[in-house]
Every structure is written in structure tokens, then in C-alpha cells.
Amino acid sequence: MDTVTALGLIAGSLTTLSFAPQVARAWRTRSTADLSLAMLIIFLAGVLLWLAYGVVRGDVAIIAANAVTAALIGTLLSIKTKNG
């Protein structure tokens, strides 16, 4: 693997995994009032488009990062719609 691809994979891991502590916090506190619902919906739509982009390009890193991110954001959205 070349250095630039490795850089992309590290970048993708960070932006994806960053949502884990946010999901953990929302799960624990059940408090999501400070999270913007519009942000979650627009971000999820964008992530699903990135996923489609990765599938068309056959890019495993983009597919993996965005599939995991979509699952995390979907969880946040579910907690948000239940708890406000």
C-alpha cells in the first residue's frame, strides 16, 4: 500500500471512529437536545451518497468508512427522534 492511500485510510478511520464517543454519550445520557436534527439528516444523506460513490468506484476504504459511519449516525438519529 502506498503512503498516500495509508494517509486516506487513517483519515477515514478518524472521521468514522469520532462518532463512537458521541453515540456512547447519547446512549448513556439519552440527552440529545444540543444535537441538530437537520445536521444528522443531511449528514446521513451525504454519507449514503459517499457509500454509493465508493461502490461505483470500487473503493473498499470509502465503502467501509461510510458503511460504519452510516450505522453510527443512524443510531444517533434513532436516539434523537425518541428523546428529542
Added chain:
Amino acid sequence: MDTVTALGLIAGSLTTLSFAPQVARAWRTRSTADLSLAMLIIFLAGVLLWLAYGVVRGDVAIIAANAVTAALIGTLLSIKTKNG
């Protein structure tokens, strides 16, 4: 521009612009207790690496999306550290 590149640009616009309502909400309410500090720091680090990746690849879409996102997340982080 080919269809796949257009798909990537639309995806990038959505994931970047999704943070605008979050910044607007935090700016208005000055309440960011439900935002995870770890999420903001790790996400910003990932976005800055994506920016470096875009510069190395010479990819204008990746550079533009991540430069704007970095500014928005930096603003959120600033409000979060001032208001808790």
C-alpha cells in the same frame, strides 16, 4: 465532469454543509453539553488528514470540502471549550 465525480461532489457538499445547522444551533443556544468533546477533537484531526490527502492527490473537491468542514468543526470546538 463525469457522473461519478458529480456524485462525489454532491456527497461532499452534503456532509460538509450538514455542520452549518449544528454550528448555528450551538452559536444561538451557547449550549453544547450534549456534544462529545472527544468526537469534535477526533473528527477535526481526521478532517485535517483528509485535507492533507486532498493536497497530496491534487483533488480540489476533497480540499474544498475538508477546508470548510475544518472551519465549521473548529468553530464548534471553540464554543464547546468556552461553554462546556
